[in-house]
Amino acid sequence: MRASGYLATSALATAVSAQNYLGFSTGSTKIDGSAKAQADYEAEFTAAQKLVGAPGIFNAARLYTNIQGGSTSDPIEAFAAAIATNTSLLLGIWCSGTTTIEPELTALQAGLTKYGSNLADLVIGISIGSEDLYRNSVTGVENKAGVGANPDVIVGFINDYRAAFNTTLLKSVPVGHVDTWNVFPNATNKGVIDAVDWVGLDEYPYYQTGEGNTIENAANLFKTAYDAAKAAVGDKPVWVTETGWPYSGMTWDEGVPSVANAKTYWDAVGCDMLFNKVPTFWYDLTDDNAGNNQSFAITDNLSTQARFNLSCPATTASSSSAAAATATGTGTGTATNGSTGSGSKTTVTGIATATGASSANTSASGASATATGVTTTNAGAVLNLSIGTLVGVVAFACML
Known part of the structure; x- marks a missing residue:
């Protein structure tokens, strides 16, 4: 697929105020619908930390609720599991379809009372809501995404949380909201952005019907979504709270589930853009x-040997120089004398080198690649390889 070295100059390079956590989003139930207990969470958190070949230690977890399944306001048993496994927690307060978050606040306060700093020291953030604005958007309604919440409701819940915990051990924990990328540029949601310390991005190119959602275009779609969200929230840090590609399930427009495509997405988006660069919680x-028609899990039965190789490519586009794009190989191009007018043109065949490209797109297969729009300046002359097939070693960084 196309190389995807966007990090160096895209919005993804913007510094975040938090450590660049690696983790997974995890629900409160098992696949059979029963509530997870402490032992289930411990097994999950332990497996995540021991994944063979992982590009770092996945020792963080994102939760969607603070309430233990089967109860109305008991603290979720993931708290005890996180303490036992030293797992950092991005907490979640469920906000859709309700007029109050009091049960969530009660459960969290009970957990804090029970575990004190042992819990508080592991909490890296708290999200007030998850995709609530999307569910209430035109797209969410069309997709029958369920009952959401309007922005003024979310802002009210944010204020409720801050008032309840501003003198507790969690008083300095950054507060955020998680949603899909397309709600953040919507001006009606600006109040939510203004009310939080960070935003969480749930982004799945696989589901982007009508936008060329092939695995080959997935990295481009992800980058576009991230950059749009980042531009909308300004200096607020953006955490990636859900992303992934299914290994099985239905074909979604042009999005095809497979183990091979899940691995390709892991490499192109996870390795090349996110891991150890942006706080990331993979799904899953x-x-x-049980309600998902697609399966995204990277493991079976919590095996530490994932269903595909988790190691990142030895050389990725984003690990190259952040200041220039360099391509070297054999090719054919057109040299133009002079910078204006209709100067003479000469076809050049041989070794071409492009440095400092501002727009270079590649498609690599084996030892060959195609370079488009690469320019280099040498003693006043301009060599424009508008269509040149380069064969040899190709290394690109700072693609956009």
């Missing part, structure tokens, strides 16, 4: 939502 380690 193990299947825990």
Whole structure:
């Protein structure tokens, strides 16, 4: 697929105020619908930390609720599991379809009272809501995404949380909201952006019907979504709270589930753009939502040996120089004398080198690649390889 070295100059390079956590989003139920207990969470968190070949230690977890399944306001048993496994927690307060978050606040306060700093020291953030604005958007309604919440409701819940915990051990924990990328540029949601310390991005190119959602275009779609969200929220840090590609399930427009495509997405988006660069919570380690028609889990039965190789390519586009794009190989191009007018043109065949490209797109297969729009300046002359097939070693960084 196309190389995807966007990090160096895209919005993804913007510094975040938090450590660049690696983790998974995890639901409160098992695939059969039963509530997870402490032992289930411990097994999950332990497996995540021991994944063979992982590009770092996945020792963080994102939760969607603070309430233990089967109860109305008991603290979720993931708290105890996180303490036992030293797992950092991005907490979640469920906000859709309700007029109050009091049960969530009660459960969190009970957990804090029970575990004190042992819990508080592991909490890296708290999200007030998850995709609530999307569910209430035109797209969400068309997709029958369920009952959401309007922005003024979310802002009210944010204020409720801050008032309840501003003198507790969690008073300094950054507060955020998680949603799909397309709600953040919507001006009606600006109040939510203004009310939080960070935003969480749930982004799945696989589901982007009508936008060329092939696996080959997935990295481009992800980058476009991230950059649009980042531009909308300004200096607020953006965390990636859900992303992934299914290994099985239905074909979604042009999005095809397969183990090979899940690995390609892991490399092109996870390795090349996110891991150890942006706080990232992949979806997901193990299947825990029976309502999904697709399976995203990277493991079976919490095996530490994932269904595909988790190691990142030895050389990725984003690990190359951040200041220039360099391509070297054999090719054919057109040299133009002079910078204006209709100067003479000469076809050049041989070794071409492009440095400092501002727009270079590649498609690599084996030892060959195609370079488009690469320019280099040498003693006043301009060599424009508008269509040149380069064969040899190709290394690109700073693609856009």
